Amino acid sequence: SAVISQKPSRDICQRGTSLTIQCQVDSQVTMMFWYRQQPGQSLTLIATANQGSEATYESGFVIDKFPISRPNLTFSTLTVSNMSPEDSSIYLCSVTDYEQYFGPGTRLTVT
């Protein structure tokens, strides 16, 4: 199993600013995944963060808006850039082995 922590747990941000979310895993993992859940929507994969290479983004998500860092095998950050109210969501990081494990989420409200 894996234990995942995220910071911050929640934040209220102003339009046009950026927020960096941190994800820490208690074991080394090759891939880390970033998801978001907009209000009333399902969990949607934003990107896969690979250690030592560029993140792989899903359709509809771009690096300029959601830059990701993966400096080592236990840590990753996701930045939500130039925020708008549409970015208000829960952001979760996740890792997998046989099962998939999630962090507690970061609840972001953009005003």
Added chain:
Amino acid sequence: ILNVEQSPQSLHVQEGDSTNFTCSFPSSNFYALHWYRWETAKSPEALFVMTLNGDEKKKGRISATLNTKEGYSYLYIKGSQPEDSATYLCAFRWTNAGKSTFGDGTTLTVKP
């Protein structure tokens, strides 16, 4: 685009009722089907990982079945309790690389 659908969207039951939800997913390129329980302000909690057609898994009062040929899974809760109130998510995993497509979830409310 992989479509994963869950029904119903929400469900309100009385304590002691038994209930079930459905998850529909593509019947091709199947790797695994995950069920999660997600309470507000907490991490999604893994309930089951199902990989084989005909799988039946059980954890306490909760059980799940899997039909990969027709692309559906059922989650059953026997004798619902107020603490079962949560959103139940299914996720279709089509590779061993960890990527999953999630359904919208079924939100269960159990009234005492």
